[in-house]
Amino acid sequence: MNAIETLDPGLLERLPGAVQRPSYDRASLSPGMAHLGVGAFHRCHQAEYTDDLLSLQFDRWGIVGINIRPPALADTLGRQGGLYTRLIRENGYVEARVIGSIVKVIDSQDSAAPALTALASPDIELVTMTVTEKGYCHIPSSGELDLAHPDIVHDLANPDTPRSVPGILTRALEMRRATHGRKLTLLSCDNIPTNGVILENVVRSFAEQRGNGLTDWVAANATFPSAMVDRIAPAVTRDDLDSVEQWFGYRDAAVAVGEPFRQWVIEKKFAGRVPRWDLAGATFVDDVTPFEHLKMRVLNGAQTTLATLGVLAGLEHTFDAIADPLLSVFVRRMLVEETLPTLMPVPGMEPLAYVDQSLGRLRNTAIRHRNHQIATDGSQKIVQRLLNPIRDRLNQGASIGLLSVPVAGWMAYLILASARFGKGWPVSDPYAGKVAAIADATGNDAPALASAILAIDTIFDPDLAANETFRQAAASALGELLSDDPMAAVRHGLEQDEVSRLKRSKQSAL
Numbered sequence: 001m002n003a004i005e006t007l008d009p010g011l012l013e014r015l016p017g018a019v020q021r022p023s024y025d026r027a028s029l030s031p032g033m034a035h036l037g038v039g040a041f042h043r044c045h046q047a048e049y050t051d052d053l054l055s056l057q058f059d060r061w062g063i064v065g066i067n068i069r070p071p072a073l074a075d076t077l078g079r080q081g082g083l084y085t086r087l088i089r090e091n092g093y094v095e096a097r098v099i100g101s102i103v104k105v106i107d108s109q110d111s112a113a114p115a116l117t118a119l120a121s122p123d124i125e126l127v128t129m130t131v132t133e134k135g136y137c138h139i140p141s142s143g144e145l146d147l148a149h150p151d152i153v154h155d156l157a158n159p160d161t162p163r164s165v166p167g168i169l170t171r172a173l174e175m176r177r178a179t180h181g182r183k184l185t186l187l188s189c190d191n192i193p194t195n196g197v198i199l200e201n202v203v204r205s206f207a208e209q210r211g212n213g214l215t216d217w218v219a220a221n222a223t224f225p226s227a228m229v230d231r232i233a234p235a236v237t238r239d240d241l242d243s244v245e246q247w248f249g250y251r252d253a254a255v256a257v258g259e260p261f262r263q264w265v266i267e268k269k270f271a272g273r274v275p276r277w278d279l280a281g282a283t284f285v286d287d288v289t290p291f292e293h294l295k296m297r298v299l300n301g302a303q304t305t306l307a308t309l310g311v312l313a314g315l316e317h318t319f320d321a322i323a324d325p326l327l328s329v330f331v332r333r334m335l336v337e338e339t340l341p342t343l344m345p346v347p348g349m350e351p352l353a354y355v356d357q358s359l360g361r362l363r364n365t366a367i368r369h370r371n372h373q374i375a376t377d378g379s380q381k382i383v384q385r386l387l388n389p390i391r392d393r394l395n396q397g398a399s400i401g402l403l404s405v406p407v408a409g410w411m412a413y414l415i416l417a418s419a420r421f422g423k424g425w426p427v428s429d430p431y432a433g434k435v436a437a438i439a440d441a442t443g444n445d446a447p448a449l450a451s452a453i454l455a456i457d458t459i460f461d462p463d464l465a466a467n468e469t470f471r472q473a474a475a476s477a478l479g480e481l482l483s484d485d486p487m488a489a490v491r492h493g494l495e496q497d498e499v500s501r502l503k504r505s506k507q508s509a510l
Helices: 009-014 040-044 046-056 074-078 113-119 150-157 165-179 195-210 214-221 238-248 289-312 318-323 325-342 351-362 371-375 382-395 404-415 432-442 446-454 468-481 488-509
Strands: 031-036 062-067 084-090 093-099 102-107 126-129 184-188 227-230 256-258 263-267 283-285
Touching: 031 046, 031 113, 040 046, 040 084, 040 256, 046 062, 046 093, 062 113, 074 102, 084 238, 093 238, 102 113, 113 165, 126 165, 150 165, 150 195, 165 184, 165 195, 165 214, 184 195, 195 214, 227 289, 263 289, 289 318, 289 325, 289 351, 289 371, 289 382, 289 404, 318 325, 318 351, 318 371, 325 351, 325 382, 325 404, 325 488, 382 404, 382 468, 404 432, 404 446, 404 468, 404 488, 432 446, 446 468, 468 488
Parallel strands: 031 062, 031 126, 062 102, 084 256, 126 184, 263 283
Antiparallel strands: 084 093, 227 263
16 A cells, blocks of 8 residues: 655655646746745635646746744645645635745744844745734724833843834834845735734834834835635644545645635735736735725624624634624624625625635535634724724714624623633634623623723724614623523524614605
């Protein structure tokens, strides 16, 4: 019996016919860009777009993949020469393809030095990143650099040995200024509205703290385009890794799994050369804002809503939550009645069709996206997904009864993880400790809990938190979500919306 081989460059020519492989000469590929945060999303999105482009128009756009946080890459992508299998899955459909665009991987978790060496290289003309919302060390409610963040405090005191993304990028730019002075485009690919603006804010604010004229040099030599990225790529499971061996006969420790749909909209704001990703299906535009609002508030708003309410309903995956008749009706009505009216027109996009397409994607049973995973770092997500549309609705004098329920769902999700409420589940959120302390001190008093959480002004803008309509809606929903029948909040929200719709219908008939 032959031993099972592991994916590496030597295996490429002997892959089974069912597995697609790079059509270009990887041996001729050299580094031209770096990527921070080589996780499942990058491997299913930017690296795949780049692989497509290299097949269409070969150039020196090999990717140097860098992780400054776990997991380490050396024993997975490193051992495989940067190669990995990207599986596209939709219900019973599977498509396998080996991606070859990553030419080098760097582990920089223990020291920033390897990352800095790569980022400061004159060969690197572009840096992309997927470091999650909290990686920017910003204040969610304002987008400004959080100068009290422990990593920022450390990096300002130790600028040569940074450990935060703003600290590492600023130090790399400083090194580029001192050695060769070449311009650099820094492209955020994280799910944050105006992500380029926020990235520029935190880097320039850090540079201002450093002094020595660096801020002016960055302004003249670096650009920070915004981008909207979209593809659902859940955390890879043991079953995903085993399935490649079972189906195709080789081992791959770096499998990535995604849905068929993908989208990438990039602001045309480049410091120098950039890959022609538009030839591979990306869209270059002057203003990303309409696209990102649509995606953040509809698809991501639905995900956050289904995640926390799904957990409270005892459901494990997104597809379980969207299959629930009550949650399915609730999330669609929330999007159609309250979210869509806050959006600006998007070229080539019909809003109701986008809602139905988004909810259809979430029904994909092959994408095993756990609700707890989507709920991770919810405090960094609810501002753009839920609070901004709520603010817009209040400014319109319109109802917010449905959108307030998932905001209360985020509160309940963290409250029920506290010691006072029995530690219902482990959570990962920068504000988990703060909310747990509020829960421990307050107990089961929903109005008091809601009031104390709304006072966290780094999440909730004070004007919004002071709005009595919003406060009452959040507190009422929270009380029901913390009861023995948490879905009462969902039913009640739908009932109130039905009453409002009947009133509007009668008024319009007069």
